[in-house]
Amino acid sequence: MKNKSWVRRYGLGLLAVGFYVLILIFVNRFLVTNQKQEIKNFGAEYQAEVLTKDHEQTLARWRKNFKLSAIDLPAEGSSELARVAKNAVDHNIVNSTKPFTKVQYNGQTTWLYLVSDPKTNKGQAVLIQPATTVRTHYLKTWIGFTVIYLLILAALGWFIVRRRQQLTQKLAQLTENIKAVENHQEPESVILTPDDPLFDLSVQVNELGTTLNSQLRDAKLQEQSLRSLIENLPLGVMLIDESGQVDMANHALGEILNTPIWPDQLATYVDYVKTYALSRMIEHALRDPLKHTHRRQDIQLVGDDGRFVEADVISLVNQDGDTPKQKVLVMLYDLTEIKQNERMQLDFVSNASHELRTPVTSIAGFAETLLAGAKDDPQKSTEFIQIIRDQAQHLEALIADILLLSKADQAQPLSWEAVDVDELILDEEKSLQQQIAAKSLEVTLDHQHYQAPTFTDVTKLRQIVRNLLTNAIMYNHPQGKIQITLQTTADTLKLAFKDTGDGLTTEDQSRIFERFYRADHSHQHDNGGTGLGLAIVANLVEQLGGQVQVKSQLGVGSIFTVELPLSQDNDQ
Missing domain, CATH: 3.30.450 (Beta-Lactamase)
Structure with missing residues (x-):
């Protein structure tokens, strides 16, 4: 040059x-x-x-x-x-x-x-x-002409140099703008007059910069939208490059793997994945960078919570450039709740079969005894028939609770209406008066800042009150006490059922709302309970958008507390 x-x-x-x-x-x-x-x-x-x-x-x-x-x-x-x-x-x-x-x-x-x-x-x-x-x-004239000629040459040279410098500066600026465009950066605008020889070029570069800026903004918005979408997905997503570095990982992945995510720090997939089966799937995908692969496997993750996930590991190969580039996409679907529901369903079927088999076996056994000749003994026949009746009633109650729990699982739409909770509790107390009198129990109702009427689903609230009151009666000592506390605020209904029964251990308290769960020290069979009442209460309270909890002490008794919202915002 x-x-x-x-x-x-x-x-x-x-x-x-x-x-x-x-x-x-x-x-x-x-x-x-x-x-x-x-x-x-x-x-x-x-x-x-x-x-x-x-x-x-x-x-x-x-x-x-x-x-x-x-x-x-x-x-x-x-x-x-x-x-x-x-x-x-x-x-x-x-x-x-x-x-x-x-x-x-x-x-x-x-x-x-x-x-x-x-x-x-x-x-x-x-x-x-x-x-x-x-x-x-003519010498003076000739000298003057020479001086003028030299001045003209000097002026022309200065003009050319100055013009060249200006042109060089403009070209340098346009070159920098083109480099900025190549580097996906925003170029500086170059403003020239229409008679400038670089005017058309500057217009094209400026338009190119404007177009690039628009494309960069669109691409940035799309990237932000994509990242926001991935970040809010309920499944764990992780993108890994060919060297094992994590390009992207969303919040759900950290929750599923029970590990913090560092979006602004360099990390490899090994920093996040601690389960060998999942690491092996990723390693297999990284071994062959030029081959598109898709592996799927159900895995139980290592950890205290023992989560189950469905892992999809997909090898993505980009062939657009001169050198193929590989990315590995890892998607984790949390199956823990599904596995738990499956286990609960299996347990429910097993427990229901066992609970149904017990009264049926008892009924069949005493019926065969009667047919074998016991019917001729008036005293034994009366005793056996009484047992058959009690077992039939227990079987009927068990079937009714199973049907009620099945309906509760269907999460039917709520029906909001005004209800006097005080009157509802008294009605349920009257309906259970025979059981209360049988144990000589003292039932009291305490009103604390209660205002009627209250808007809620009457049917579900009635079932909650009936089951909690039945539970307090069933597991109370004779001549015991039941204290019902009713309290309302501007947006909350609070019910507490306190009994003077045997109480529960800490382990029993954590599992008491499971279906067919029985405390080891309880005499639920003797009391005719189905083991589903508290499970029904927990299900109904959840549908109403509330919460139920228990506080208990062995030998003292238990307090079951229900808090329900009084707003239709929780209507499903």
Whole structure:
């Protein structure tokens, strides 16, 4: 690039010198022609002076101002000029046909001009003038022209350099903008006038920058939307590059793997994945970077919670560039709740089968005993028939609770209406008065800041009250007490059922709401319980958007507390 610039400057210098030489040649010819014409004019003036008057004064002025001498012909005298003039005429160097000639005189070129009347050839004379006279006369003009020429060259050079610098600056800015576009950065705007040679280029670069900015904004918004979508997905997502570095991991992945996610720090998948089976799936995907693979497997993760996940590990290969690039996508679906529900369903079926088999076996056994001859004994037959009736009632209650729990699992729409909870509790107490009287229990209802009516689902609330009151009766001691506390706030209904029964251990309290769960020290079979009442309560409370909890102490009793929202915002 520097060599080309030097050659360009050298060529421009030669062009300027050549142009100057041409002007010199042109001016020299002009001076020669001008000098000849001037001598002719002097000759005409000389003839006029000679023919009309004394011309000594004119000749003196010519000799002083123009170094012009005149020799009348025929030439006389012994002066050098006279001899030069006489020699030129005698040798026909100058004549009427060729009046001009150059001779060497005193070491310099001298013009000789023959003056004569073309008609009479009278008044002949030879005008003699050095050839340098006119050049000397025009020397100041020539110096001035040279100075002006040099100034013009200097101004032109400055203009070219300045123009080149401006052009270089503009090109540099446009180059930086193009580099910024290549690096996906926002370029600076370049504003030029329409007559600028780079105007069209700057417009294109500016439009390219604007288009790129728009595309970058759109791409950024799309990336943010995608990341926001992935971050809020209920499944765990992790994107891994070919070296094992984690490019992206969402919050759900951290919850499933029970590990913190560091989005702003470099991490490998090994930092997050602690389960060998899942690590092996990822390693298999990374082994063959040019092959698209998809593996799926149910895995139980290592950890205290023992989560179950369905792991999808997909190898993604990008063939767009010169070098194929691999990404590994890991998706984890949390199956823990599904597995728990499956286990609970299996346990429920197993427990229900066992609970149903017990009264059925008892009924069948006593019926066979009666058929075998016990019916003939009035005392035994009455006892056996009573047992069959009790077992049938227990079986009926068990089936009713199973059906009720099945309906509760279906999460039917809530029906909100005004209800007097105080009156509802008293109604349920009356319906269970026979069981209360059988154990000589004392039931009290305490109102604390209660305001009626209250808006809730009456049917579900009635089932909750009935089951909690039945539970308090069933597991209480004879002559025990049951205290029901009713309290409302602006948006909450709180019910507490306190009994004086055997109480529960800490382990029993954590599992008491499971279906068919029985405390080891309880006598649920003897009391005719189905083991589903508290499970039904927990299910109904959940549907109403509330919560139920138990506090208990062995040998003292238990308190079951239910809190329900009094707003229809929880209506499903």
